[in-house]
Amino acid sequence: MEAVSIEDLKQKAIELRQTALTMIYEAQSGHPGGSLSAADIMAVLYFKEMNVNPSDPKWDDRDRFVLSKGHVCPIQYAALLLRGFVPYENIHTLRQYGSPFQGHPDMKKCPGIDISTGSLGQGLSCAVGMAIAGQRDEKSYRVFAMVGDGECQEGQIWEAAQAANKYKLDNLIVFVDDNGLQIDGTCEEVMPNLDLERKFEAFGFETKRINGHDIEEIVRTLDEVKAAKNGKPKCLVCNTVKGKGVSFMEHSVGWHGVAPKEEDYRRAMLEIAGGLQP
Amino acid sequence: MTVETKEKKVKIATRDGFGHEIVELGLKNKNIYVVDIDIGKSCKTTGFMEKLPKQHINVGIAEQNAAGISAGLATTGKIPFISTYAVFGSLRMAEQIRQEVCYPNLNVKIACSHGGLTPANDGGSHQAIEDMGVLRTFPNMTVIMGADYYSTRKLVAQAAEHYGPVYLRFTRDAVPVIYDENEEFTIGKAKRLREGNDLAVIANGDTVHLALEAVKRLEQERFSVTLLDMHTLKPLDREAVVDCAKLGKIITVEDHNIINGLGSAVSEVVAETGGCIVRRIGVQDKFGESAPYEKLMEMNGITVENIVNTAKGLLSS
Numbered sequence: 001m002e003a004v005s006i007e008d009l010k011q012k013a014i015e016l017r018q019t020a021l022t023m024i025y026e027a028q029s030g031h032p033g034g035s036l037s038a039a040d041i042m043a044v045l046y047f048k049e050m051n052v053n054p055s056d057p058k059w060d061d062r063d064r065f066v067l068s069k070g071h072v073c074p075i076q077y078a079a080l081l082l083r084g085f086v087p088y089e090n091i092h093t094l095r096q097y098g099s100p101f102q103g104h105p106d107m108k109k110c111p112g113i114d115i116s117t118g119s120l121g122q123g124l125s126c127a128v129g130m131a132i133a134g135q136r137d138e139k140s141y142r143v144f145a146m147v148g149d150g151e152c153q154e155g156q157i158w159e160a161a162q163a164a165n166k167y168k169l170d171n172l173i174v175f176v177d178d179n180g181l182q183i184d185g186t187c188e189e190v191m192p193n194l195d196l197e198r199k200f201e202a203f204g205f206e207t208k209r210i211n212g213h214d215i216e217e218i219v220r221t222l223d224e225v226k227a228a229k230n231g232k233p234k235c236l237v238c239n240t241v242k243g244k245g246v247s248f249m250e251h252s253v254g255w256h257g258v259a260p261k262e263e264d265y266r267r268a269m270l271e272i273a274g275g276l277q278p
Numbered sequence: 279m280t281v282e283t284k285e286k287k288v289k290i291a292t293r294d295g296f297g298h299e300i301v302e303l304g305l306k307n308k309n310i311y312v313v314d315i316d317i318g319k320s321c322k323t324t325g326f327m328e329k330l331p332k333q334h335i336n337v338g339i340a341e342q343n344a345a346g347i348s349a350g351l352a353t354t355g356k357i358p359f360i361s362t363y364a365v366f367g368s369l370r371m372a373e374q375i376r377q378e379v380c381y382p383n384l385n386v387k388i389a390c391s392h393g394g395l396t397p398a399n400d401g402g403s404h405q406a407i408e409d410m411g412v413l414r415t416f417p418n419m420t421v422i423m424g425a426d427y428y429s430t431r432k433l434v435a436q437a438a439e440h441y442g443p444v445y446l447r448f449t450r451d452a453v454p455v456i457y458d459e460n461e462e463f464t465i466g467k468a469k470r471l472r473e474g475n476d477l478a479v480i481a482n483g484d485t486v487h488l489a490l491e492a493v494k495r496l497e498q499e500r501f502s503v504t505l506l507d508m509h510t511l512k513p514l515d516r517e518a519v520v521d522c523a524k525l526g527k528i529i530t531v532e533d534h535n536i537i538n539g540l541g542s543a544v545s546e547v548v549a550e551t552g553g554c555i556v557r558r559i560g561v562q563d564k565f566g567e568s569a570p571y572e573k574l575m576e577m578n579g580i581t582v583e584n585i586v587n588t589a590k591g592l593l594s595s
Contacts, residue, residue, distance in 0.1 A: 064353075107353075107382045115353055116382040122374055125343045129350020129358075136332060137354070156374075159343035167335075 004048045009215045010275065012082070013043035017245050017272045019078035019091065023101070025265040027094040030103075033255040034072035037179040037212070037240040038146060040276075044218045045144055046079035054084040057111040063141050064114045064130045068123025068157075069148035069177065070104040071257070077101045077110070085112035121154025123147065124174065128160050131172040131233075142226070146175045150182030153191045158203065161233075165204030168231035173222070174205070176235065177212065179242040181253050200235040212238025213276060245272045281461065281471055289452035292423075292484075293391040295430030296448050297322025300359060300389070303438050304330045310438060311351055311358040313337060313344050320450075321361040321391045341366050345374035345386075352384040357438060363397065364390035364447055368409030379443045380416040387437055388413075389446045393423065394484065394533030395566050395574040396450035402565040405574075406447075411538025413445040414512040420465060421511040423447040425486035426456045432463040433509060440465055447483065449533075451571055454487045468515040474502035477592055478522035481531040482508045482540050485559075485580060489531050492585035501593060511543055519547040523554040527592045533580060536560040557588050 017039045024030035046052075050063040067076050074094060080086050086100055093099035100110035104118030114130070117123045127145035134141050147157060164172050176196055184190050193199075201207040206228060210221050218238070225234040242256070243249025246268040260268055304310040304326055312326045314336040327334050337344045341362060348358035360367060367390035368375075379386045390409070397404035414421045422437060422444060424430030430448060437444040456471075463469070471486075472493050481489035486507045493503045504525065506518055522528050528548065530541040541558030548556055561578050575581060 060354075066350075115349065116378070119373060119377045122342070122346050122378055125346020125374075126350035126353070126378060128343075129347035129352075130354060131350075132335065132347065133351050133354035133356055156340075156342045156346065159337070159340035160346065163337055163340070163343055163347065166338075 006216050006219065009043050009047055012047045013040045013215065014272055014275060015082060016043055016075060016078045018269055019081060020074035021260070021265065021268055021272070023074050023077060023091055023094040024259045026092055028259045029095050030074050030259055031071045031257045032260065033181070033242040033249060033252065034069060034148065034177065034179065035075040036244045036246060036249065037242045038072050038075050038177050039244070040213045040215055041146065041175050041177065041218060041238060042075050042079050044215060044222065046083055048219065049222060050144065051141070054112070057085055061139060061141050064127070064143040066115055066123045066127040066143065066145040067105055067117055068145055069120065069151050070117035070123065073105045076105065080110065080112040086110065120151045121156040124157050124160035127172060128163050128169065131164070131169040132167050134171050135167065135169065142171045142173060144173050144175070146177055149176060149178040149180065149187055149193055149196060152176065152193055152196060161200065161203040161205065164233040169233045170229055170231050172233040173226065174233065174235045176237045177240050178237050179240040181242045181256070183253070183256050185253060197237045200237065204232060205235040206230065206232040207235045207237065209237045209239065212240035213244055245276055247271055281457070281469055288455045290427040290455060291450060291452045292427060292430040293322045293448040293450065295424065295427040296389055296391070296434050296446065297325055299431040299434040301325045301329055303435060304333050307357070308333060309356050311335065311356050313348050313358050313360045315339060315341055315344050315362040315366070317362060323361045341370040342374045345371040346378055348386045349378035349384050352386050357385055357387065359387045359389045361389050363404065364393040364406030364409045365404055368406060368412050368445070372412055375413070375443070376416050380418045383418045383442055385441055387444045387446060389434070391448045392450045393447040394449060395561070396571055398571040398574050399568050401568040405566040407535045407561045407566070408538070410445065410447060410511050410534055411542070414543070418443055419512065420444045422465065422509055423483035423511065424509055425483060425507050426453055428455060428457045428459045428461060429463055429509060432461070433465070436463060436465050449484050451484070453484050456487055456490060463509065466510045466513045466515055468518040469507040469509065470504070470518070471507055472503055472505035474504045475525065476502045477527035477529065477589060478504040478506065478525050479529045479531065479585065479589070480506045480508050480519070480522060480540065480544055482511065483533060485531040485533055488580065488582050489585055492582045492589070495582070495586050496589055501589065503589070508540060511540060514543050514547060516547050519544055520551050523548050523552065526554045528554060528556045529585060529588050529592070530556065530558050530560070531580065531585060532560040534560055535563055537563055555592060557592065559584060559588060
């Protein structure tokens, strides 16, 4: 991809947030909170970092992306729409029969989805499989995965992490969207994750904790870790805010899986247009 | 057309058929992978491990991860064979197979040894009597169990050629060789071992040789019996079942719970297409316990004698 400025990426993050929220509003169904917390990371991946080709979504040498926390797919669908993987009119079809935009990502229906997800804890294993294949075939593609902090309560995440260490997958880069909230309350209340940074480190990952809403920091840190061909899988634990960019959704468990009504939607779109303070 | 069955004295386990065939397949096709879960020795994949290390992965004791890794491999064009025990391959990773393999219809094979009651002495926890039933309810999944060493080899090779999820079930104990090594098999097409007019016996896996023995005894008493080796549980060969139903009496034989296995699958077809009497011989909806394999089979009536007696009972009624 051509060089993209930090300002461009901030603008893309605004468009992603608005597109995802519009889809959820029109469907009157979906997950706004986690979509908004992941928006800035997605902007960096889809508009700067990932080597993908919208006119050839299954290109063998493409970078892969696995959305292990599949319920926040509206934010990935927004990226696929804005990058031209899927015709724009599909913005109106989220969660409808026959749509490429199923309630959770479906690789058979939506171009640009590298693996179907939706049942938490499973996506990281798939990413590990893709990364092993890339390594054995001596391909240069990388595999990006996004997991939620609540999702890290699933044991399979750690099964996948131990395999990433064993197979020295330095082509695997994991983002943890660490927004601290899950359906029943804070992660701290429901099931403390303890220190995710130290956990991934203990599992052999090169790990850094960053601000997941500071686009400049995301870009800079990615540049640092991806260069290292040190046989270590990489993990960026991202401090994020659930509902980020919409004042009344921020830090709110209530907006995990609830669609905004008209008045809230209009307010949210205006607030997002105003931009973020990282 | 009926198959000329062999009267070889040779007995060999179907898991050995898998172990030998998978090496051949892997040598021919570098996309064939084996994903082991720390029981390669029992599942007969050590040959593959030694000869084809670049196509081999051992994930340790982590079945769920094995399913996900295999799905990821399959998206890149690999053909992974997950190798473990049937009880874990079906149940421990059932949801992972459903979500990450069957839902996206990925080309992953679940190749499981120690099916049915064959992990006998290990007890009820290790016996797999629900595996084929669970997996046949997943859309896109094909479910196969060979009756002997040669049919297993051929069916493993067919599974590798077939695009999509396949569950292959093997067993621990040596079973008699009943097919010639050149016999060909087609997924979804039952093997007709005997053609008769009085009733039909439909068996699969390690019970086929028992059924064959029972049919021979019935023939000595001048009964005329059709015998099918229903090696593919799904997609079931409906046409062959409908043919059997015309005789009015069917006995199914399986080393599996009679609920949701071969007996259920045959009954579904029979009920939908006109009906006849079906008697299901198999595990009678109860868990096993530690015992020698023959004892467990006897406890559940999966014996030559019970097949013969059930047939006579049906024929005299």
